[in-house]
Amino acid sequence: MVTTTSSTKLPNTAGRPVVFDADNKVNLLGLTRPRLRDFFQQIGEKPFRTDQLLKWIHQRGVTNFDDMTDLSKALRVKLSQLAEITPPEVVSEHISTDGTRKWAVKVTSGSLVETVFIPDGERGTLCISSQVGCTLDCSFCSTGKQGFQRDLTCAEIIGQVWLANRSLTKFDPQARRAVTNVVMMGMGEPLLNFDNAIDAANLSMDDCAYGLSKRRVTLSTSGVVPAMKKMIGMTDVSLAVSLHAANNELRNELVPINKKYPIAVLLEAIKNYMDSLPDRRRVVTIEYTLMDGVNDSDEQARELVDVLRDTPCKINIIPFNPFPQSGYKKPSRRRTERFQDILFKAGYIVTVRTTRGDDIDAACGQLVGQVKDKTKRNERYQQKYSEINKDAEQVVRFVSAQQ
Ligand code: SF4
Numbered sequence: 035m036v037t038t039t040s041s042t043k044l045p046n047t048a049g050r051p052v053v054f055d056a057d058n059k060v061n062l063l064g065l066t067r068p069r070l071r072d073f074f075q076q077i078g079e080k081p082f083r084t085d086q087l088l089k090w091i092h093q094r095g096v097t098n099f100d101d102m103t104d105l106s107k108a109l110r111v112k113l114s115q116l117a118e119i120t121p122p123e124v125v126s127e128h129i130s131t132d133g134t135r136k137w138a139v140k141v142t143s144g145s146l147v148e149t150v151f152i153p154d155g156e157r158g159t160l161c162i163s164s165q166v167g168c169t170l171d172c173s174f175c176s177t178g179k180q181g182f183q184r185d186l187t188c189a190e191i192i193g194q195v196w197l198a199n200r201s202l203t204k205f206d207p208q209a210r211r212a213v214t215n216v217v218m219m220g221m222g223e224p225l226l227n228f229d230n231a232i233d234a235a236n237l238s239m240d241d242c243a244y245g246l247s248k249r250r251v252t253l254s255t256s257g258v259v260p261a262m263k264k265m266i267g268m269t270d271v272s273l274a275v276s277l278h279a280a281n282n283e284l285r286n287e288l289v290p291i292n293k294k295y296p297i298a299v300l301l302e303a304i305k306n307y308m309d310s311l312p313d314r315r316r317v318v319t320i321e322y323t324l325m326d327g328v329n330d331s332d333e334q335a336r337e338l339v340d341v342l343r344d345t346p347c348k349i350n351i352i353p354f355n356p357f358p359q360s361g362y363k364k365p366s367r368r369r370t371e372r373f374q375d376i377l378f379k380a381g382y383i384v385t386v387r388t389t390r391g392d393d394i395d396a397a398c399g400q401l402v403g404q405v406k407d408k409t410k411r412n413e414r415y416q417q418k419y420s421e422i423n424k425d426a427e428q429v430v431r432f433v434s435a436q437q
Contacts, residue, residue: 050229052076059118063091063196064189066233067240077112088242091119092196095205121193127201134391137197141166141190145183147221149194151202151213152390158202159215162194164231165222170256172276172289174323176357177221185227191218191234195244216246219254219274225261235271248272254321259295262303266310273307274319274350275300279329280337288329301345308346317346324370325354326363335376348383355389 052073054060065073071084086104090096097119099110125146126138135151147163166183168175195216199205202212216238218224224231231253237243238251254274255262265271277297279285285292295303304318320342324330342349351374354364365373370386377384 054116056115059116061120061187061189062087062113062117063119063121063193064187064191064230064233066188066236067242069233073117077116079109079112083109085242088240092192092237092240092243093205093207095196095200097121120189121196121200122190124197124201130391130393132390135201136391136395137194137201139163139190139194139197141186143184147186147190147194149198149220150391151198153212157214158212159217160195160198160213161217161220162191162234163220163222164191164218164224164227164234168222169226170223170289170291172256172278174278174288174325174354174360174362176360179359180221185230186222188230188233188237191227191230192237192243195234195238199244213244214246215250215252216244217252217254217274219252223256223258224253225255225258225265228261228264232265232269232271235269239271249316252319254319256289256291257295257300257303258291259299259303262307265307270311272316272319273304274321275304276321276323277338278321278323280334280341284329297341301341304345304347317348320345320347320349321352322349323352323354324365324373326365326369328362330365330369330373332372332376335373339377339380339382342382348385349377350385350387351377352387353389357395 050069052060052065052069054073060073062070062073067084067088070087071081074081074083083105086102090102096102099105099113099117099119102110105113122142123140124137125140128136130136133153137149137151138146139149140146143166145166147166149163150161152159152161163186165185167180168177169182171178195213198213203209216235218231218235235251235253238246239248248270249272252272252274253269254276256276262273265273276289277285277300278288279292280297282292282296285297292300308316308318322329322338338349351370353370354360354362356362356364374384374386
């Protein structure tokens with residue numbers, strides 16, 4: 035029997051300790067390969083257990099150590115004393131007439147976040163949340179209107195992928211893969227929850243977990259530039275950036291983080307991240323929510339062409355989905371087509387996102403969840419920035435020292 039009297043700490047490869055003791059079990063669902071390996075080292079087990087555990091948890095959906103039949107009885111007992119596998123809880127499921135599913139997922143604070151599955155032929159895209167609410171308050175986003183409560187843990191983020199697989203395939207190894215793509219575009223700004231979001235992205239791509247290709251896992255950011263710098267070397271997840279305007283005056287209004295990191299600085303950060311990826315053919319996805327009379331004119335389309343001239347990208351136009359008190363309107367179909375046409379003729383790959391799950395409020399920008407115990411947005415916002423800026427400065431210093 036293993037007993038511990040105090041918390042055990044050992045830095046993992048990313049410098050973050052796995053902390054646990056007999057009274058404070060570690061949730062293995064949220065541990066990436068390096069962190070799980072550290073955990074096994076700490077409890078005196080061989081590193082090859084890492085692959086076994088990852089497969090049991092993420093590929094077979096097993097949460098009870100007793101069912102892990104290729105582990106010794108003694109190890110199963112040890113694990114059940116020190117660890118747990120606890121996914122978040124689904125409290126409701128809605129299925130749209132178009133097949134889109136939306137789950138309300140309860141996290142430990144009692145708040146709800148939303149996860150959406152969008153089937154499209156062979157493709158199944160899962161849109162996951164990374165925070166309870168959001169600090170950034172983009173003017174057209176219903177999540178932003180909810181305020182902010184807290185970051186999700188990695189177990190709560192990857193747990194959404196786990197729950198979707200359980201719901202869609204029951205982890206049946208014979209079943210066709212249901213979730214083929216994961217996008218972090220649900221509630222929250224993933225890069226303001228850096229460690230947990232990057233861990234969840236890396237787990238989605240781990241061959242012993244969900245095994246998705248790097249082109250099929252996308253992290254979407256509104257432009258937290260220091261965190262984009264910090265991503266370099268830590269992940270090769272695909273990047274999407276919510277631009278929504280081609281000049282600073284309008285973007286300051288729509289995406290307030292632009293006041294801190296204006297468009298030129300953002301485009302530079304995109305370039306640096308894309309240049310860091312070994313496959314030079316990869317491009318960033320530029321998200322552009324099109325709003326009637328706000329950013330949908332011919333002139334604004336031409337301005338976008340101009341501003342993106344040196345950025346290898348594809349452009350995803352998202353016709354705005356109105357929600358109560360949003361104050362913005364959906365663009366007409368004719369306007370949307372015209373905007374797309376101008377970009378297309380300038381040589382860009384342009385897609386227009388079809389609205390899915392509208393009847394269950396699962397469309398883009400409609401995710402609201404339920405945020406309990408709201409704290410002051412600005413306080414959180416400032417704190418997050420100073421932490422991330424500090425981290426980014428350390429990374430820059432480290433990289434400079436290596437050169
Ligand atoms: S668009 Fe994204 S970053 Fe902006 S408020 Fe909404 S969830 Fe936050």
